[in-house]
Amino acid sequence: MSQTDTAETAETAETAETAATTVNRTDGQDVSTTAGETAEETRPEWTSYDAGGETKLAVDDLDVHYGDDHALKGVSMDIPEESVTALIGPSGCGKSTFLRCLNRMNDRIRAASVDGSVALDGEGIYQDGVDLVELRKRVGMVFQSPNPFPKSIRENVSYGPRKHGDIETGLLARLTGRAEPDREEALVERSLERAALWEEVSDRLDDNALGLSGGQQQRLCIARCLAVDPEVILMDEPASALDPIATSKIEDLIEDLARDYTVVVVTHSMQQAARVSDQTAVFLTGGELVEYDDTEKIFENPESQRVEDYVSGKFG
């Protein structure tokens, strides 16, 4: 009985391979893929891209497991500073997981385990003794759906600095005369201006942030992130819940931010990646980084057949 089973399994595996629905990976594992994706071997040189300039984030051989699920497989890439790096790929390919590894937000998911190393300015963020508060101050994050706190616009923006003790506005500070309302005001104005929201909300800073429109809320979240003065901004599909006009505002903002910050943006929209990013990393099914190169090269002349199929919309 067990002999037949084994024989059958072997046979199935064989058919699957020939039917081109699995990728024969270098480590010999068979992984089924999205229908329509052709089988091919990922070559290391496709991802060994050097963008030039200083490397802000160096990722080396990063593996992520969610329980038994191998979500990210041996990803290595260097993210250059003061530029926009887009991460694209079909649903479930691990691009959001990868993004959440860059400021250790995956620590908040109990089932997730991360192997490999990520270095911010040469310092490993997964080594012992890393201060998560300091890390997340330097590597900020903007989420897929706008998530302002149910507080006033002003309090939303100044939330990070207040909680870090950089600005004192509490009752005690006011009583003892150590409050710095002017500094808070200046910070709020600067951050909102940087996020292209100041003109729309300058006359109602004390209104609840939940009364803003979706696009305004998302820019408020960006302003809130900028107020902490990060070096890297991670954005997880920041425009996917927004209408076209709000989306284009966010896209303009991303390009603008890249002059001072290192921006890493996950997106579902290939047009968005093509418009805003300097370099693009393509993740495909199974949680592997298939190709990483100049955005132009990825969209016009990719090395990988699968990437070409993906960016030309044949699957995904």
Added chain:
Amino acid sequence: MSRATRTALVRDDRTAYEAAAGSAVGLSGIAFAVGLAALLGLVAIDAPVAGVGLSVALGAVLLALGAAVVGFGVASRTGYVDTGPQPSAGIVAAAAFTGIWVAVGAAASGAAGLGTGGRLGGGAVLGGVAFATTALPREDIGSTVPAGAVAGLCGLALISGVVGPGWEHALVGYNATLFGDTVVPVVVLFASLVTGWSAAKASGGFGARGRNVGAYVLIYLVVGSILAVLVGLVAFVAAKGLPGLLNGVSVGGAGLVSWPFLTNGAGLLADVAGVFPALVGTVWLVVGAVCFAVPTGVGAAVFLSEYAEQGRFTGAVEVATNGLWSTPSIVFGLFGAAFLIPRFGNQKSLIAGMLTLGFMLLPLVLITSREAILAVPDEYRDASAALGVSKWQTIRSVVLPAAIPGVTTGVILGVGRIAGETAPILLTMGGGVLPAKAAAPDVLGSFRLSASPPFVSNPALLEATSALPYQLYALITAGLSGNIRNPQEFAWGLALTLLLVVLAFYAVGIATRYYFRQKLHQ
């Protein structure tokens, strides 16, 4: 092409049929209201109306309504008016009318002098007929004829005086008698509910729209009666209690109000005996219980939902908390008497009462706070963490503010329960039946520094103290007597004061919740 029936898309004219059915609904509503008033004792059932007694007049109305309802059904069935009935009134209506008619049949057979077998037989026969009449014919007959017949029967019973003022019926096997002035209003309420529903269906032209209107009328009548009972209860207590509560109230020259019932104690020298000690006792009791239970409950909820690993431990705590909330209050009282009293001077004391009620309040605060904290979206926590804010700071500045309205709801519900509790304070706090003004606890003014640990003492917390519900209970068990002029009036005033104190705590809670909700959403 489906076989769905089509009716006019636009109904621009109200037909005479709809108008008639609508008036029948209105008349049923009026009969219902009068029945309710009679049940609450606001009108007498033998009050003269147009030359006859009220019950006879109501009987005539019910008979007319019954006939009208049957008429609506027949007019619709014969095609005299254009309606959209469904093939059957449905199993729910059939079951309801079967139940009604079984009862009618059994009662009628009993009245005719038949034995148990005869009653069962009579009930079964009429029930069967009602089921067949409701379920088998088209909806317009099924939902009007049984309804009209039962209303007409009720009307006939009232007109003929079979049931009326002065009627009474001793229940066989029970030590109880049914009186006409209770049964007549109940009959009217029931029959007008049935005709109201049936006429509402007719006015909607049966079918889906008719059922909608019928359900609407039924719900409104039931909600109205619940509100009436509520208002009636409060009005009853207020009417009985106001003379006592307002006894001797006067406004002085400087606009100062003198309110002896609230500011006096009981005693031979007092002109007007008052409830001051018990009032202060109740307020301190609730304040003490809230001060104990809210910080501990919210703290435990934060730990259970934010820090503890969700699993067997939190599950066990949850089960235990729910069990504790359903534990009878007398058990808490016994615990307080056996555990707390020996630790606080071996006598009944205010602080033992506070802690006992605090223990009672704790599970509800814990349960509702936990729910409220779990309901705070995870996005807030993620957003805060991504800004590099520590977990405790996040809980303090984002999670707890967002959870405050839910926590307040729990505290409001809990305070409503504990403020009126008698059993626990009977065992733990005691106090006199008619305490003098000097017996009122002066908690704030009684703190004393002392040379030995614990260096601060408060005799007021360690004394037996009276509270409103306990005083009421003690007064009643003492046979409403004592050194006061009018114990009856005093007791009702006491009850009204208790009601007002509980409502005042509610008001404070609701205002707090409103304030924090506004803060979150504006």
